[in-house]
Amino acid sequence: MTRRHEHIADELRRAIAEGRHPVGAALPSESELAAAHGVSRGTLRQAFGTLQAEGLIGSRQGARRVVLSTTPSQSFTELRSFAQWARAGGRTPGGQVLDSRRAAATDAEAGLLQLAPGDEVLHILRIRTLDDDPVLLERTVYAGWTAEAVEQAPADCESVTQHLQDTVGLFMSHGEHHLDAVAAGTVDARELGVRRGSPLLRVRRTTTTPEGRPVETSDDRYRPGSVVFTVRNSVQANPLARTTPDRPAP
Structure with missing residues (x-):
């Protein structure tokens, strides 16, 4: 059975992919999202942690989470199979x-x-x-x-x-x-x-x-051209991530 934080992460991931939260935009506050989903802030932070590991959002102490990418990646700070990584993207x-x-x-x-x-x-x-x-x-x-x-x-x-x-x-x-x-x-x-x-x-x-x-x-x-490994640097972490290349415009 899907755990609550995983369900919330899925909903936020879908909203980001669909452009409801574009790159550079701040997500709603913790209190707003916790109330909307009827969960504690601890559960919500677990969902945020999943999206941060995928490179979708970033965080800074005292500020709202910001959307960094619309395409999930696999951070090598966690272990995922090829199938799990593919489906997340x-x-x-x-x-x-x-x-x-x-x-x-x-x-x-x-x-x-x-x-x-x-x-x-x-x-x-x-x-x-x-x-x-x-x-x-x-x-x-x-x-x-x-x-x-x-x-x-x-x-x-x-x-x-x-x-x-x-x-x-x-x-x-x-x-x-x-x-x-x-x-x-x-x-x-x-x-x-x-x-x-x-x-x-x-x-x-x-x-x-x-x-x-x-x-x-x-x-x-x-x-060649099937996968990209990206290093994202910050003062908090320096994860290596696996992504697929950008698809050419139609």
């Missing part, structure tokens, strides 16, 4: 498993997943889409203890993260990300519809449970 995520196989962990994989070299891991090659357009090729290695649960997910599962949470109660709460650029290989070029050697944005990530146990490590490669 009004996009439709998709996915298709292209290859799945169990193998013995390499030394590098074992180190990242806190396994012994040779322990079993599950390799998944998966194409991800936004509004049916291929934008991301994931090469994910899951620790062997998660393999059976991952294999039970449908090949076109929208979110393996959500599947694991719903079916076996496995939560991923911490992630480490490394960003760089690589040249598209043969598989990258074929699946992402680019020329071999084209520059791709790569994000290498390792995700763990709340207890710090590694679940997966992945090499994610984005098609």
